[in-house]
Amino acid sequence: MKAFKAPKTSLGDLDAEAAAILITAAADIALILDEHGMIRDIAFSSEELAAGMGEEGWLGRRWADTVAEDSRPKVEAMLRDVADRSLPRWRHVNQGTGKGSVPILFSTARAGEGGRVVAFGRDLRPLSALQQRLVEAQQSIDRDYARLRHAETRYRMLFQLWTEPVLVLDAATLAVLEANRAADQLFGRARRRAVRVFPDLFAGTMRERIQVMLAGLRATGRAEDMQAVLREDGREVLVSATPFRQENASLVLVRLTYRQGEAGAVVLPRAKSKMLRLIESVPDAFVVTEPDGRIVTANAAFVEMAQLGAEDQAVGQPLERWLGQPGVEMEVLTANLRQRGPVRLFATTLRGEYGARMEVEISAVSVMNGTGPCFGFAIRDIGTRVTMPARARAPRSVEQLSELIGQVPLKDLVREATDVIERLCIEAALELAGDNRASAAEMLGLSRQSLYVKLRRYGLGDLPGEMG
CATH class of the missing domain: 3.30.450.20 (PAS domain)
Structure with missing residues (x-):
């Protein structure tokens, strides 16, 4: 924290009323505490916030008694920091109201030499609402992605099951980008062989005619169907082409149709062994x-x-x-x-x-x-x-660990069991030491730095230099 260089000169004769206005303007909620941590006065930045907080009954009570049980150690720690003249830190406190609790980010500062303390609070509800909207937006994106993936799978399935040969070409080079299974069987090539140029699939002068047809398709956006003879087996097919665009690329969908009743039409394998x-x-x-x-x-x-x-x-x-x-x-x-x-x-x-x-x-x-x-x-x-993040499903107790049996390999169970035991030991040491990190580290035979690393890993407590 860097203070004013000459506050007495720059602030002038700042009286109590002016100081109160400044404190109210600097925070969503401000508490004036005495040397015993009792609330002596309260200020809110707006009437709506005051009505929502329902501060009745706060005056004359210990600040620690007006917050949720899990936030009391944080309040006591902030008051100790002020008494020790330590640098103030922001901490997340669940401030109690008549309808539950409200998340508030608090920091404390000494006010003069009489032991008075000012607690500055910032309402975290707008941030929580924003985070909730972000989560909902991410879930919506995930649902849209799943629908898109399923639609693509259905398209691929239809593309492969279509009994007529169907190919997708690059409009500029006429290279075959995709071909369904019927087209692969027709041309007698495996799906993973090198891509061929579409006109090369036809015999003799048919290549030039196919090229002319596709050139007209690129120029006008439409082309008449034409009869062509395949080079592989000399069979006659009807070539139909339709242009389309995908990701700023010009593509052509080509369909090959046999004459009605031709014996050489594509026949898919139908042998099927019955299973239980x-x-x-x-x-x-x-x-x-x-x-x-x-x-x-x-x-x-x-x-x-x-x-x-x-x-x-x-x-x-x-x-x-x-x-x-x-x-x-x-x-x-x-x-x-x-x-x-x-x-x-x-x-x-x-x-x-x-x-x-x-x-x-x-x-x-x-x-x-x-x-x-x-x-x-x-x-x-x-x-x-x-695929689930390991930390997101990490067990926190022996009961939760037992639920993973049969779902994860033994080596992962052993690692998770070690984490559970280590976390329980750290929590017990912190409780015995009254949340004193140095004493807890000594109990566990760890250095303070090693303890901080493990606290950060398991998300336990507030670490130095971090928000509570």
């Missing part, structure tokens, strides 16, 4: 694979976790396409199944078809089916255990 109804409906994913890791059947939970539209999209595909690091986790799992038998609680990640990632645990077993072994994989999403 119980396994089909459990919330954990369950997958059966061949010895080479290709999926034979999968339940609805796996289809949802992998962001697929139907089980048909998974059948025949290698499980490692969605599981962990390709060529690593699946090799470890199958090697253990062959050599050591069942695998339990193998931790890895599962990648959704459209970019989602989640932490999972896998239990696997090998079973002989008459012609050879097949592998079964039970996959559980443990994202709810690991």
Whole structure:
């Protein structure tokens, strides 16, 4: 705190009335206390605040008796600081009213040599309301994001399930940015191969005609559908193109349609192995694979976790396409199944078809089916255990700690148990020492600095140089 350099000269003959006006203007609420901490006078910055606080019965009472029980040690500490002429600190005090308590930020200052003390208070209710609005706004943003994410998933699902080949092109370069599964099957290429230029998919002079059509589309915003012949198999398709914009980029949606009744129309795989109804409906994913890791059947939970539209999209595909690091986790799992038998609680990640990632645990077993072994994989999403901030769910008691059994790994339970015990010991030491940090640190065999670090970690009490 830096005081005035020459207050006697700069403030002049400042009388009690003028000092009272200055004190009232400097705070939302001001209390005049005597040397015993008794409230002798009160001032408010507005009539509305005075009516809301309901200060009746404060005069003549100890200030510590008018606040909430958890704020009394803070009031006593502020009065001790004034008596010791320590630097004033702002502290959060829950000031009692007739209808409960109001959060007030208080600081104290000595008024003259008669032992009088002035407590300056700032009403924290507007800040609390602002924080509440901020929380509500964040929740609204989270809900909007979830709706957007679900809408995108539905769009992706429809895009992949559409029986006609559909592609998304860059309007400037005509490069294929996205293609649905039907288009991948039609052109005989894997989805992860290098992007090709759309006109190259057609034969002979059809390339130039396609380029002319798309150039007209860019210039006028519309183009007539045209017949074209595919280079891969010589089949004839109807090419339809529609322009659209996304994130300031010009794109083209192209749809390829076969002639009515053509035998070469896209036929999606329909083989489906029946599973037990119980396994089909459990919330954990369950997958059966061949010895080479290709999926034979999968339940609805796996289809949802992998962001697929139907089980048909998974059948025949290698499980490692969605599981962990390709060529690593699946090799470890199958090697253990062959050599050591069942695998339990193998931790890895599962990648959704459209970019989602989640932490999972896998239990696997090998079973002989008459012609050879097949592998079964039970996959559980443990994202709810690991995505929450650790401190936000940190237990504060043994009862809360016991609720985490079965939800978090043992090593995390041990760490949380250590934190609970350490926190309880610090709280007990502070209580025995009457909130004297130096004595508490000595009881615990810690330095004062180490104790301050732990107090800050657990959010206990007010630390030096910080607001209460």
